[in-house]
Amino acid sequence: MNYAACIKEVSRALGFDACGVARAHRVDDVAAARYARWLAQGRNGCMEWAARHCDLRDDPQGLLPGVHSVIVVAMNYYPARFQPREAPQFAYYAYGRDYHEVVKQRLWQLAAAIEQMAPCQTRVCVDSAPIRERYWAQQAGLGFIGLNNALILPGKGSYYFLGVILTTLSLDPDAPCTQSCGECHACIQACPAGALRGDGAVDARRCLSCLTIEHRGDLPQWVSGVLGNRVFGCDECQKCCPHNRHARPTTIAELQPTDDFLSLTRERIAQMDQAEFSRLFSHSAVKRAKLAGLQRNLKAGSLPSD
Ligand code: SF4
Numbered sequence: 669m670n671y672a673a674c675i676k677e678v679s680r681a682l683g684f685d686a687c688g689v690a691r692a693h694r695v696d697d698v699a700a701a702r703y704a705r706w707l708a709q710g711r712n713g714c715m716e717w718a719a720r721h722c723d724l725r726d727d728p729q730g731l732l733p734g735v736h737s738v739i740v741v742a743m744n745y746y747p748a749r750f751q752p753r754e755a756p757q758f759a760y761y762a763y764g765r766d767y768h769e770v771v772k773q774r775l776w777q778l779a780a781a782i783e784q785m786a787p788c789q790t791r792v793c794v795d796s797a798p799i800r801e802r803y804w805a806q807q808a809g810l811g812f813i814g815l816n817n818a819l820i821l822p823g824k825g826s827y828y829f830l831g832v833i834l835t836t837l838s839l840d841p842d843a844p845c846t847q848s849c850g851e852c853h854a855c856i857q858a859c860p861a862g863a864l865r866g867d868g869a870v871d872a873r874r875c876l877s878c879l880t881i882e883h884r885g886d887l888p889q890w891v892s893g894v895l896g897n898r899v900f901g902c903d904e905c906q907k908c909c910p911h912n913r914h915a916r917p918t919t920i921a922e923l924q925p926t927d928d929f930l931s932l933t934r935e936r937i938a939q940m941d942q943a944e945f946s947r948l949f950s951h952s953a954v955k956r957a958k959l960a961g962l963q964r965n966l967k968a969g970s971l972p973s974d
């Protein structure tokens with residue numbers, strides 16, 4: 669029985685757009701050294717969690733002893749409808765229901781199907797375990813890591829959530845993706861905050877996505893000059909990417925924005941109380957920034973100029 673082919677078929681039925689398999693191994697020395705350098709330079713900024721569990725991040729054996737295969741899936745989140753330009757802007761990934769819920773629930777189903785195919789153990793990881801999702805996605809042939817640090821699926825773009833299942837089952841691996849950005853540097857020029865230096869790593873201390881979502885307390889003063897009307901995240905380095913020119917709306921209903929979300933205004937966010945924030949965002953990735961964070965970002969930014 670070709671288990672890998674069966675797993676890919678089940679993943680498609682569950683709504684995933686891509687699925688690949690890599691043989692489990694230690695992360696290669698080049699990737700491990702690049703990550704260690706990024707940390708040593710303090711470029712993880714307020715993402716202190718990125719410096720924890722580096723031993724597990726470098727070797728999935730620590731996450732699932734006896735792991736043979738790393739299965740990586742991708743789910744399109746590109747919305748079919750968008751906020752008006754003058755509205756306080758949210759990153760596309762936060763338009764719909766929290767991806768932790770949407771992706772994880774389907775990964776559990778995929779993991780259960782794998783365990784029914786053959787006796788094995790599995791471990792599901794969606795942004796919750798210290799694992800290098802993009803590294804494994806590249807190893808599993810799904811795409812390559814762009815200079816904007818996103819996983820780019822050739823011909824499909826980068827508006828994709830990633831999920832990983834580790835398994836002790838030995839599966840036929842896919843060939844790693846060998847594409848790259850080539851001569852393109854569009855995202856480095858498009859980044860409004862100078863967070864990309866061309867080495868494929870993001871400087872979280874300057875990244876508006878990290879600052880608007882992860883940072884607690886006051887924003888650095890310089891942010892006001894470049895924030896515009898973003899209140900949660902930033903998509904500039906993806907919007908400009910030529911691989912996203914042909915992005916197609918997701919078919920996953922939970923990832924579509926509601927009318928209520930699309931009608932959000934500056935005034936409504938400024939006056940929002942905790943009860944309304946919870947009603948709107950308790951099943952959304954936006955809850956990570958908390959109401960205080962959204963209102964702080966709103967105050968720090970400005971309206972778009974014509
Ligand atoms: S998310 Fe925005 S600020 Fe961060 S690297 Fe991309 S373009 Fe720059």
Ligand code: SF4
Pocket residue numbers: 814815816817820848849852853854855856905908909910911
């Ligand atoms: S915009 Fe260009 S350089 Fe940046 S990730 Fe896309 S292809 Fe790579």
